[in-house]
Each structure stands twice: as structure tokens, then as C-alpha cells.
Amino acid sequence: MRFLPIFLDLQTGPIVLVGQGELVRAKLRLLLAAGARIRWYATDGNRDTSGLDAEGVARIEYVEGDPVIADLSGITAVLCAGAGELGHAVAARAKASGVPVNVMDELAHSTFIFPAIVDRGDVVVAVGTGGASPVVARRVREKIEAMLPARIGDLAGFIGRWRKPINDKIAEAPLRRRFWERIVDGPIGALVLAGRGTEAEKALTEIADLSIYAGAAQAGVVEGHVTLVGAGPGDPDLLTIKALRALQDADVVFYDELVSPEVLDRIRRDASRIPVGRRVGKPGIGQDAIHKLLIEAAKAGQRAVRLKGGDPFIFGRGGEEIEALREAGVAYSVIPGITAGLGAAAMFEAPLTYRREALRITFLTAHKEKDADKVDWSTLTDDKMTVVVYMGMTAAPAIRTGLLAAGRSPQTPVGVFARVTRSDAQAAVGILEDLPTLVGQIQGGPAVLIIGDVVAHSAPWRATQINKLVSDLLVAAE
Structure with missing residues (x-):
């Protein structure tokens, strides 16, 4: 590993940006999205900021003169994009002043590089290849994008808001860790990821004894969850990203006979697979028996998936299954699929x-x-x-x-x-x-x-x- 991944706090000082053309405007968009204040030396004199919102534009300071002799005191970092030979001179000055510098696509003149970024608000993932292949980094980023829940940043923010009051009430660090693991992996975390933050807040406030809750996690007492997943009509590439995550997280999958083998291949390798459906001329185990299996799995603390061909709510008897889960007091969620x-x-x-x-x-x-x-x-x-x-x-x-x-x-x-x-x-x-x-x-x-x-x-x-x-x-x- 040649480059150590770090995260710069852009609130500590402005960024000096030197360059021109679309390259420098791409850096503008990235920096403004991160909340940076920018001193921009537009080397071609074009200060076009079309496409940027007014709040972002207000954080840009347009600077005239030679950036090689600019005052770098208090500067967080220097970036050069589309600056040519001028960028090399600016980089040498920044290095001499001990200021981190990046010259786009030129490792020899840079002290740090830009990774491919997965941005989920409070959760940020950086992928780097040491500058060797940005295309490979982007491909890895795409894979991570597909795996991460869209609201994972919301979950981090949710925990951040509650961290101090909860930590004040649970003195022991191991218990605190188990408490938060149970929140993240359990129904409350699932509520946040489903966009039901208000319900998650309510559920967390209703935990009467936090230490007992954390202790239950220590003792291995965990809450199960059932997810009804639409497998679609057969092509595994038509599974939603959310469905893929559910299949990878599942401890046990109860699947219809009509679910294709290619879709079943997307299930986590060590998860149990139990066929429960039926097809023409082959009666299944019966709907009541399916309800019983789902409820038993959840009450045993398992993450169960009910994998159904097509969509759970279009001739899939999904409505009956969630009614049974609701009556049994089992936490559940539904992930739609493409109907046939x-x-x-x-x-x-x-x-x-x-x-x-x-x-x-x-x-x-x-x-x-x-x-x-x-x-x-x-x-x-x-x-x-x-x-x-x-x-x-x-x-x-x-x-x-x-x-x-x-x-x-x-x-x-x-x-x-x-x-x-x-x-x-x-x-x-x-x-x-x-x-x-x-x-x-x-x-x-x-x-x-x-x-x-x-x-x-x-x-x-x-x-x-x-x-x-x-x-x-x-x-x-x-």
C-alpha cells in the first residue's frame, strides 16, 4: 500500500484550486458537495459556474494573480486540474510549504490522490488503486454502490444522534458495543434503512432498560426478521439491489419452486434453503405450514427470506403471509419484484x-x-x-x-x-x-x-x- 487512505476535514481551511476547462469544473462540483470553501485561480479567465447551486457558488472566492506566489498559510490542500506546466510549479510550491497537493493524473507532482468515492451522506467509501487504474477503481466502486443500502448514511446519522445519550446510560464499553450491534442488525436498523426513521426513533425510546437489552445481545438473544422478496420472473439480473442484499444477509431462505436456479445462486452460500412452494401437479406444504416456518425462524432469531416468484403482492399470497407475521408479533419487510x-x-x-x-x-x-x-x-x-x-x-x-x-x-x-x-x-x-x-x-x-x-x-x-x-x-x- 503506497497511499494511506485519509479523510480531510474541509472545514479547517480553504482549498486552492488551479486550472481550467471541464476538468477543473468537475473538481469544483466534488469539492462543493463536500462543503469546501474554494479559492479558484481560473487560468483561462472563464469563471462559468452554470449548473452549480447558489449556495455552492457563494463558497467560491475568485482569485487573480499568479498562484505560484499565493499565500498558502491556513490552506487545507491544493488541487490542480487542467493547469499544464503551471500546475507543476504550483505543486512544487505546495510541497515546499508542506501543504497536501494533487495534480490531476500526475502522480509525480502529487502528495495525495483522489479515490473513487461512494457517497452515502455520513458513510463514505473510498476506493483507490494507487493511481494505477482509475477505471478499475470505478468498477470496484460500482460493485460497492450496488451492495450498500441507499440509506446506510441515514443509519450512521441516526446512531450518531443517539450515541452520546446512550453511551451516558451504558457505562461498560463491551455492553455499549453489543447494544449498537443489536440496533444496527435488528429491527430498528431495518426501519431506518427502509426510510421509516420516525418509527425507529420511537422504537429506540421505548427500550425500557438499555443494559438488559445489551445484555440480551451478549447472551445471544436476538430478534429475528422476515423479508418477503420478489424474485422476478427468472432472470437474476432483474433482481433489485435491495433483494440481492436480503439474499446475502439471510440465514434461511424459504423459496417457491418456480424461482429459477440462477436466482437461487444469488443466496449466501452458507444460508439454509428450504423449498416451500408448489407448481402445477405438485402440491406444496400448504400456506399455514409456510406461516409456521416463517414465524419459527424469526422467533429463533434468524434473518429469514421468503423468496417468491414475480412480486409478493401479485398472486403471490404475500398479503396473507404478512398478516400472519403481524399477528405473531414478528418484524417483517417487503421487497417488490418484477411481476411476470x-x-x-x-x-x-x-x-x-x-x-x-x-x-x-x-x-x-x-x-x-x-x-x-x-x-x-x-x-x-x-x-x-x-x-x-x-x-x-x-x-x-x-x-x-x-x-x-x-x-x-x-x-x-x-x-x-x-x-x-x-x-x-x-x-x-x-x-x-x-x-x-x-x-x-x-x-x-x-x-x-x-x-x-x-x-x-x-x-x-x-x-x-x-x-x-x-x-x-x-x-x-x-
Whole structure:
């Protein structure tokens, strides 16, 4: 390690900035974001500050003259960007005066370098490569950005506000440490990270005996938590950043059978994995049994994830699960996922709404023929309504019969989109009258049916029309 990572307190004195062009303006934005006061030698005479807010501009002092002979007393650091040979002379003067200096992209003239920065307010992460490869540093920063909760800075600020009053009440340092570990890793920390700071403040004030709370952590008594996570339709790259963090933090994951192996690979390696879902022809353990497992895991102090295909609240029975958790007094949170209907629309370019053509969307489920018989199809006959049917392959004949009997046109475009967003995804498009035949062209589910004029805008429909046109031309040529 050639460069020791340090953090400069920019409130101790101004920064001298020398240079011109977009390079120096990039440094301006960075320094102002950190609250710095700046003495700016604009070497090209251009003092354009467009794009900067008025509060930031007020902290800029425009300086004339030669920066090589500038007074450096009380200066926190000197930065040169786009200054050319003048920057080298300024750097030599700063070094002679014992002032930290950075000349952008020139290690030989610098006593410190700028890392790639992850800024989360009170939490700042710096990534450096010793100046060897800023691109590598940026790539590492991107990985860290993806892993860190967006509100991790809020959590640090929350603890900072409470640190002194709590520390005054817990004299023993080991107990204080365990207390804060329990806050960070437990439900109160989860509330802050979820943007529910007021509830977190209330929960912390309601801890009656802080020493007992810390002692419980010392004794291994910890509070569990259940997170309902939407796994999306199958492509692991469609998992949200928050979902990935939950999978990496989990002690145990209860997952649906329809969750793809690629998504399961994102789970922390040493976490327990328990299948609890069901699929066509394979009954699962039952919803009540799932509730029992989730509650038991949380009460045992585990961080449990209920991993559900698609989105927990769209035909995922997530509502039932949080009601059971709420009644059991178990802390929980919900992370949404991309539902299969949206995944199908994006993958196969079938817009679910379209100006002047499709103004409404209805999502419904028809797992079996008896489910289709319970649907009031008369409410779905508007030709400006897109109907998205989940788990509708088996009930396809009944769905067609119900819509046709209610008055929907037999020529309505329809699509059967299977295993959407996965590498083995498949589509069959045609008209409502032929829906069962289209389903027969699909080699296994899960699949969603999209019914409405929007299907005529999809990529498979366009391909079908092109193939038909080519076929007609070949016939005509013969």
C-alpha cells in the first residue's frame, strides 16, 4: 500500500484550486458537495459556474494573480486540474510549504490522490488503486454502490444522534458495543434503512432498560426478521439491489419452486434453503405450514427470506403471509419484484398500454377451469383493455369460451409467453379464437397470457406477419 487512505476535514481551511476547462469544473462540483470553501485561480479567465447551486457558488472566492506566489498559510490542500506546466510549479510550491497537493493524473507532482468515492451522506467509501487504474477503481466502486443500502448514511446519522445519550446510560464499553450491534442488525436498523426513521426513533425510546437489552445481545438473544422478496420472473439480473442484499444477509431462505436456479445462486452460500412452494401437479406444504416456518425462524432469531416468484403482492399470497407475521408479533419487510406480466411485456415488446388503443389493464389468475368459470368476463370485453392472465395455460379453453361468450372479438390478438426473461423463453401469438391451439405450441410453463390489441405490437407478432408476407410472395412467385 503506497497511499494511506485519509479523510480531510474541509472545514479547517480553504482549498486552492488551479486550472481550467471541464476538468477543473468537475473538481469544483466534488469539492462543493463536500462543503469546501474554494479559492479558484481560473487560468483561462472563464469563471462559468452554470449548473452549480447558489449556495455552492457563494463558497467560491475568485482569485487573480499568479498562484505560484499565493499565500498558502491556513490552506487545507491544493488541487490542480487542467493547469499544464503551471500546475507543476504550483505543486512544487505546495510541497515546499508542506501543504497536501494533487495534480490531476500526475502522480509525480502529487502528495495525495483522489479515490473513487461512494457517497452515502455520513458513510463514505473510498476506493483507490494507487493511481494505477482509475477505471478499475470505478468498477470496484460500482460493485460497492450496488451492495450498500441507499440509506446506510441515514443509519450512521441516526446512531450518531443517539450515541452520546446512550453511551451516558451504558457505562461498560463491551455492553455499549453489543447494544449498537443489536440496533444496527435488528429491527430498528431495518426501519431506518427502509426510510421509516420516525418509527425507529420511537422504537429506540421505548427500550425500557438499555443494559438488559445489551445484555440480551451478549447472551445471544436476538430478534429475528422476515423479508418477503420478489424474485422476478427468472432472470437474476432483474433482481433489485435491495433483494440481492436480503439474499446475502439471510440465514434461511424459504423459496417457491418456480424461482429459477440462477436466482437461487444469488443466496449466501452458507444460508439454509428450504423449498416451500408448489407448481402445477405438485402440491406444496400448504400456506399455514409456510406461516409456521416463517414465524419459527424469526422467533429463533434468524434473518429469514421468503423468496417468491414475480412480486409478493401479485398472486403471490404475500398479503396473507404478512398478516400472519403481524399477528405473531414478528418484524417483517417487503421487497417488490418484477411481476411476470411486466417481464413478458418487456422481453417480447408487448406494451401493456398504448395511446388510444389500450387504456386499461386487468391482471387475473385462472389456474384451473373452475377458476375461469368464476370470472365475470363481461367486465373484460372492452377492446381498449389489456387482460393479463397468470397461470392460465390449463384453463385456456375456458378463458376463450368466457371472453367470446361475453362479446370479446374472436379476432382479438393474444399471446402466450412462457418462461419469460429466461434463456428458454418461448412465445406463441395469434387470435383469441385459437388460444388453446397457441397454448399447445408451448413446451411447458410457467406462462402468462396477454389478451388485447397491444399484442399486435409485439416482436413475435411482427415476425409472424413478416413470415406470412414472405410465404405469400413465394406462393405468388410460383
